[in-house]
Amino acid sequence: xxxxxxxxxxxxxxxxxxxxxxxxxxxxxxxxxxxxxxxxxxxxxxxxxxxxxxxxxxxxxxxxxxxxxxxxxxxxxxxxxxxxxxxxxxxxxxxxxxxxxxxxxxxxxxxxxxxxxxxxxxxxxxxxxxxxxxxxxxxxxxxxxxxxxxxxxxxxxxxxxxxxxxxxxxxxxxxxxxxxxxxxxxxxxxxxxxxxxxxxxxxxxxxxxxxxxxxxxxxxxxxxxxxxxxxxxxxxxxxxxxxxxxxxxxxxxxxxxxxxxxxxxxxxxxxxxxxxxxxxxxxxxxxxxxxxxxxxxxxxxxxxxxxxxxxxxxxxxxxxxxxxxxxxxxxxxxxxxxxxxxxxxxxxxxxxxxxxxxxxxxxxxxxxxxxxxxxxxxxxxxxxxxx
Amino acid sequence: xxxxxxxxxxxxxxxxxxxxxxxxxxxxxxxxxxxxxxxxxxxxxxxxxxxxxxxxxxxxxxxxxxxxxxxxxxxxxxxxxxxxxxxxxxxxxxxxxxxxxxxxxxxxxxxxxxxxxxxxxxxxxxxxxxxxxxxxxxxxxxxxxxxxxxxxxxxx
Numbered sequence: 001x002x003x004x005x006x007x008x009x010x011x012x013x014x015x016x017x018x019x020x021x022x023x024x025x026x027x028x029x030x031x032x033x034x035x036x037x038x039x040x041x042x043x044x045x046x047x048x049x050x051x052x053x054x055x056x057x058x059x060x061x062x063x064x065x066x067x068x069x070x071x072x073x074x075x076x077x078x079x080x081x082x083x084x085x086x087x088x089x090x091x092x093x094x095x096x097x098x099x100x101x102x103x104x105x106x107x108x109x110x111x112x113x114x115x116x117x118x119x120x121x122x123x124x125x126x127x128x129x130x131x132x133x134x135x136x137x138x139x140x141x142x143x144x145x146x147x148x149x150x151x152x153x154x155x156x157x158x159x160x161x162x163x164x165x166x167x168x169x170x171x172x173x174x175x176x177x178x179x180x181x182x183x184x185x186x187x188x189x190x191x192x193x194x195x196x197x198x199x200x201x202x203x204x205x206x207x208x209x210x211x212x213x214x215x216x217x218x219x220x221x222x223x224x225x226x227x228x229x230x231x232x233x234x235x236x237x238x239x240x241x242x243x244x245x246x247x248x249x250x251x252x253x254x255x256x257x258x259x260x261x262x263x264x265x266x267x268x269x270x271x272x273x274x275x276x277x278x279x280x281x282x283x284x285x286x287x288x289x290x291x292x293x294x295x296x297x298x299x300x301x302x303x304x305x306x307x308x309x310x311x312x313x314x315x316x317x318x319x320x321x322x323x324x325x326x327x328x329x330x331x332x333x334x335x336x337x338x339x340x341x342x343x344x345x346x347x348x349x350x351x352x353x354x355x356x357x358x359x360x361x362x363x364x365x366x367x368x369x370x371x372x373x374x375x376x377x378x379x380x381x382x383x384x385x386x387x
Numbered sequence: 388x389x390x391x392x393x394x395x396x397x398x399x400x401x402x403x404x405x406x407x408x409x410x411x412x413x414x415x416x417x418x419x420x421x422x423x424x425x426x427x428x429x430x431x432x433x434x435x436x437x438x439x440x441x442x443x444x445x446x447x448x449x450x451x452x453x454x455x456x457x458x459x460x461x462x463x464x465x466x467x468x469x470x471x472x473x474x475x476x477x478x479x480x481x482x483x484x485x486x487x488x489x490x491x492x493x494x495x496x497x498x499x500x501x502x503x504x505x506x507x508x509x510x511x512x513x514x515x516x517x518x519x520x521x522x523x524x525x526x527x528x529x530x531x532x533x534x535x536x537x538x539x540x541x542x543x
Contacts, residue, residue: 077469078469081470081471082469082470094513094515095513097515098512101405101407101515101516104406104407129412129413130413131412131414132415136412146515149416150412150415150416151416183470186466275415276416286454287454290454290458290459290462290463291452291458291462292452292453292454292461292462292479292480293461293462293465293478293480294480295478295481295484295510297513298513
């Protein structure tokens with residue numbers, strides 16, 4: 001046994017992730033950078049509910065029913081759980097492309113675009129796919145170096161591409177996307193109920209006191225101030241949160257995102273319809289709210305390998321689930337990819353005549369894939385430019 | 388390429404190139420991969436084996452994303468517990484992802500490693516691509532490119 005054992009804390013992947021997120025609890029919690037408004041949300045909810053539990057509930061429990069504060073507590077717990085779940089979870093961030101994948105896509109784009117004359121702007125990078133008899137354009141993200149999947153969008157605040165991007169919500173301090181949309185919706189719905197509940201019972205409380213005592217504000221002087229404060233907060237909250245819940249209920253019934261609604265993607269002009277909608281409100285709601293919970297593809301808590309010298313233990317096919325890092329990508333660091341072009345010597349290109357015929361529709365057919373000598377790695381492939 | 392297992396592959400071969408199988412969005416946003424056979428694998432593996440692998444993976448993902456009574460029950464139960472139950476319980480999707488990684492490992496050991504190929508689980512690439520690494524035997528001579536390709540011309 002060595003005399004000195006230096007135990008180094010393993011570097012986890014979240015420490016090296018690009019993008020402008022902040023991570024807490026060793027990668028378990030993921031939020032946006034600006035959290036000020038989130039703290040305000042927390043303060044408003046916890047503050048108002050505390051006042052309600054402290055001042056109204058004792059009176060209402062005695063004079064009306066003990067079920068009232070019990071239900072309020074359950075509703076409050078649900079609201080907080082939904083809020084924290086929305087704020088702390090990964091909204092569906094798409095990890096950026098690794099260098100080989102980015103190069104592969106670049107090659108594809110170059111093959112598709114052909115020769116661009118010097119000084120001329122290259123055509124925009126767009127891929128067309130057909131979904132349910134509708135042509136959908138997939139845009140290329142220059143930051144993440146990927147073609148964004150349908151319904152994904154790049155959030156400039158978090159600097160990430162998010163799958164099924166809805167919007168970036170400062171009130172929850174996170175993006176709302178595929179993985180946390182239902183929690184966000186349930187948060188707004190339950191918060192609406194909680195606000196209406198507190199508002200209603202504040203009114204009931206004031207009416208009861210006035211009815212019983214015949215004199216306004218006869219009893220403990222602190223109580224009516226709190227009641228007024230709660231009523232004010234609830235009144236303004238109701239208008240915004242109930243409205244938001246209504247808006248999202250409308251979006252869910254049509255299977256649209258806020259992003260698509262704002263951009264007018266499926267507004268119906270040019271006979272463009274929403275290809276994701278099942279044309280049935282129940283089915284749309286089921287898909288958004290009852291579909292299986294999608295796991296995070298961003299491996300935050302995986303351990304990063306310090307050395308790329310020898311790939312250890314398990315193989316790259318994630319035998320021990322996605323917590324293990326990928327040894328294959330580490331080994332390629334030592335050999336930089338060589339992108340072949342028309343100057344690559346012919347000896348390096350194998351005679352795969354049959355293979356070249358299969359790779360269709362590329363205007364310059366002189367870039368066949370070339371598994372070259374071990375030292376030069378060439379991720380060159382030609383594929384069809386459009387599906 | 389007589390690699391008998393993945394360890395041998397890792398230690399004696401060097402990475403030549405990588406092929407990326409892209410997503411198929413024709414059925415919407417569900418996870419599905421194109422079964423189109425890439426040209427680089429032409430000399431390395433039979434088309435039917437490759438298509439079988441991708442189709443099986445597509446089936447697994449379809450099963451994971453299926454909206455049926457099971458997902459509905461799971462969702463309702465989780466909602467009733469304010470989703471706290473997910474802290475202790477594994478979701479159906481995660482269970483199927485484990486099955487997928489076992490399947491990929493099995494395919495690598497039985498079919499791909501003996502041919503000098505290696506599949507990477509799509510979850511490690513953000514579910515965007517299936518990455519297939521093509522290895523060259525570093526023990527062979529430098530003109531390895533002509534080694535295997537013309538000889539084993541598979542049926543097209």
